[in-house]
Amino acid sequence: MADFNWQTEYHRYRRYFTDLSGFYKNKKARAYGTIILSLLTVSFFIFFAIRPTLKTIAQLIRQTKDQKIVATELEKKINNLSEAQRNYLTLETNLPLIEEALPQKAEIALLTKQIETLARQSGIAIVNLRFSEVNLTSNQKGKEEKQEIKFSFNALGSYPNLKSFLRDLMILRRIVLVEAFSFQSGKSESNILSLNLNGQAWFLNQQ
DSSP: OOOOOHHHHHHHHGGGSOOHHHHHHSHHHHHHHHHHHHHHHHHHHIIIIIHHHHHHHHHHHHHHHHHHHHHHHHHHHHHHHHHHHHHHHHHGGGHHHHHHHSOSSOOHHHHHHHHHHHHHHHTOEEEEEEEOOOOOSOSSTTOEEEEEEEEEEEEEEOHHHHHHHHHHHHTOSSOEEEEEEEEEEOSSSSSOEEEEEEEEEEEEEEO
16 A cells, blocks of 8 residues: 655645635725625524524513403493482482383282272273283293283273373373273263273293
8 A cells, every 4th residue: 555645735735725824804895705604693692592582472472462451341341330329329219110011920910000090080980890810930940031911901981081091091100001992982972981902911930
């Protein structure tokens, strides 16, 4: 095997080596090299150091936005509750009237007295007053249900008096619906008319 002579080999392969000293003597080359090195350094720190910090900041921003949304919704609910409380305090004095308009029991006896009182005040004579059967049981236990009370009414009187009775019945504090009514004249030539009426009332039935 031939001996290795480094001097001979150096001269043989010298053309494959680049003289970097000339490269660094060039100002533009030094500037570009510095810029590239700086960019590589910045990229390194962005990827390994700043990137996790940016992720944390982004998460904190999202959490802050979510908390602001929750705070806004809570503020709306608080305002709605305050509004409801003010409305309740305003209507509290009217609760007895609401109970009278839609009682929690059938109160048929009371409704009968109210109709009789209106008839007497209007100057008409009641011929008959009948109520249909009322269901006092609720289908769903523990739940309030609106139950209806149907009644039929017949009375005699003059047209103005019967008209006055109808008007007062429809503005009665208790909710009453006049489903149908008709007038019939008597056989005599007097001004007495017969009023036939079908009505309906309601109550809240709670089991």
